Amino acid sequence: MSLRYAVLGLLARRPSTGYELTQTFDRSLSTSWHAGHSQIYPELAKLEAAGLINLVGEGARRSKTYGITDTGRAELRRWLVEAEPDRSQRSESGLRLFLTPLLDPADRMQTFERDLAHVEHELAALEALQADQADTAEPEVFAPQVDLGIRVNTVLRDWLREQIESASA
Amino acid sequence: MSLRYAVLGLLARRPSTGYELTQTFDRSLSTSWHAGHSQIYPELAKLEAAGLINLVGEGARRSKTYGITDTGRAELRRWLVEAEPDRSQRSESGLRLFLTPLLDPADRMQTFERDLAHVEHELAALEALQADQADTAEPEVFAPQVDLGIRVNTVLRDWLREQIESASA
DNA sequence: ACTTTACATGTCAAATACGACATGTCAAGC
DNA sequence: GCTTGACATGTCGTATTTGACATGTAAAGT
Numbered sequence: 001m002s003l004r005y006a007v008l009g010l011l012a013r014r015p016s017t018g019y020e021l022t023q024t025f026d027r028s029l030s031t032s033w034h035a036g037h038s039q040i041y042p043e044l045a046k047l048e049a050a051g052l053i054n055l056v057g058e059g060a061r062r063s064k065t066y067g068i069t070d071t072g073r074a075e076l077r078r079w080l081v082e083a084e085p086d087r088s089q090r091s092e093s094g095l096r097l098f099l100t101p102l103l104d105p106a107d108r109m110q111t112f113e114r115d116l117a118h119v120e121h122e123l124a125a126l127e128a129l130q131a132d133q134a135d136t137a138e139p140e141v142f143a144p145q146v147d148l149g150i151r152v153n154t155v156l157r158d159w160l161r162e163q164i165e166s167a168s169a
Numbered sequence: 170m171s172l173r174y175a176v177l178g179l180l181a182r183r184p185s186t187g188y189e190l191t192q193t194f195d196r197s198l199s200t201s202w203h204a205g206h207s208q209i210y211p212e213l214a215k216l217e218a219a220g221l222i223n224l225v226g227e228g229a230r231r232s233k234t235y236g237i238t239d240t241g242r243a244e245l246r247r248w249l250v251e252a253e254p255d256r257s258q259r260s261e262s263g264l265r266l267f268l269t270p271l272l273d274p275a276d277r278m279q280t281f282e283r284d285l286a287h288v289e290h291e292l293a294a295l296e297a298l299q300a301d302q303a304d305t306a307e308p309e310v311f312a313p314q315v316d317l318g319i320r321v322n323t324v325l326r327d328w329l330r331e332q333i334e335s336a337s338a
Numbered sequence: 339a340c341t342t343t344a345c346a347t348g349t350c351a352a353a354t355a356c357g358a359c360a361t362g363t364c365a366a367g368c
Numbered sequence: 369g370c371t372t373g374a375c376a377t378g379t380c381g382t383a384t385t386t387g388a389c390a391t392g393t394a395a396a397g398t
Contacts, residue, residue: 002261003384009268019346030256032263039385041348061346061393080265081276087199087287090259092171094201099178099249101311107250118256141270148266148328155320163313172354188376208355210378230363230376 002086006033007043008052008068008076015056015067018044031149047072109167116160123153171255175202176212177221177237177245184225184236187213200318216241278336285329292322 006029010021021044022037044066047053052072057065068076093115100108126149133143175198179190190213191206204212213235216222221241226234237245262284269277295318302312 001384002259002264005268006264009264009271012268012271017346018348022346029264029267031258032260032267034257034259034385036386037347038349038387041346059346061344063346063393076268077272077276080268080272081279085265085283086261088203089200089262090171090203091201092255093258095171095175095178095198096249096254097317098198098201098311098314099174099181099245101314102178102181103246103249107246110250114254142267144328144332145267145270148324151324151328152321155324156317159313159317159320170354186376187378191376203355205356206377207357207379210376232363232376 002033003035003039003043004047005076005079006035007040007047008072011053011066011068012073012076015065017059017063017065019063105167109164112160112164116157116164119153119157119160123150123157126150126153171202172204172208172212173216174245174248175204176209176216177241180222180235180237181242181245184234186228186232186234188232274336278333281329281333285326285333288322288326288329292319292326295319295322 018041025035053066056067187210194204222235225236
């Protein structure tokens with residue numbers, strides 16, 4: 001059921017085409033929810049049929065821009081505030097980290113190094129995003145979320161570094 | 170494909186019945202990977218057919234205990250070390266946090282309070298688990314993972330508290 | 339002119355996951 | 369003796385997700 005609200009939520013931020021939504025899922029939302037275009041286009045059709053979004057314009061290359069309706073906005077708010085959150089997660093990286101103690105030290109270090117490289121990359125990207133926001137002087141509403149991302153990734157980075165160091169000691 | 174390795178990984182820790190695996194998924198693995206018993210039993214049958222696990226005993230109430238085979242252990246190691254991790258995640262809570270700025274202040278605070286209560290509960294459970302491990306003096310191999318969980322949840326708790334405080338200021 | 343790349347939308351079969359239904363075992367309390 | 373609850377395994381229809389296939393548009397480089 002979450003895909004529906006992910007799409008609805010992105011359209012509540014600004015009207016977009018399916019193509020733009022696909023990119024946002026890949027970039028901003030990849031650490032929370034993943035969806036490919038083959039899921040997004042059919043979902044847009046369903047949301048439109050349900051009256052939660054509507055077609056607000058057509059552009060070059062057959063592009064179709066959708067916007068959220070008042071009904072859609074009410075339904076999104078209802079879900080965010082009133083629906084009981086499903087706290088279960090699916091994270092292959094988390095699973096790997098959980099199973100890591102099964103590996104012998106050499107293999108384990110190899111996976112930690114790989115994860116560390118990835119986390120450092122993520123962290124750099126988030127810090128660049130934060131710097132961009134500071135530059136544009138606009139009060140970005142999702143600045144706290146970026147900050148949270150930085151903090152979580154910092155904890156992860158430090159933990160990985162400790163694991164690697166304590167093994168080589 | 171991850172369910173296969175989640176089950177294989179749990180059986181690499183110790184031989185278990187499908188019922189025990191279901192409980193482990195619910196308790197220890199719920200923040201990384203979720204699976205119900207209706208997924209687990211068919212997966213055990215597939216893994217056995219593939220020779221990655223085998224039946225090591227049958228107990229009371231028709232229970233069947235499976236253990237990992239050498240082939241299974243090799244396949245698990247190959248996946249953990251050599252397969253490229255899929256970093257995409259699925260977290261409804263993450264999605265909700267991402268969309269939170271769309272809410273008006275009163276609704277936003279309500280969702281933050283709800284999340285804070287949940288995080289504090291999680292944190293208490295993890296700290297109790299850590300204390301248990303310290304008591305038993307056994308060198309628990311997954312103690313670092315528990316520590317990471319505590320750190321991540323602490324960051325989340327502090328962030329939520331800041332959001333709530335900065336709004337009431 | 340031609341080719342590559344990014345833009346842009348869609349469908350479909352196969353795999354995966356979810357929730358409900360179904361069945362049976364055993365111990366403990368009443 | 370009976371009932372409740374935890375233990376234990378399974379199936380099945382539906383819904384969701386994935387990856388491959390399919391098609392066309394426009395800009396930019398060569």
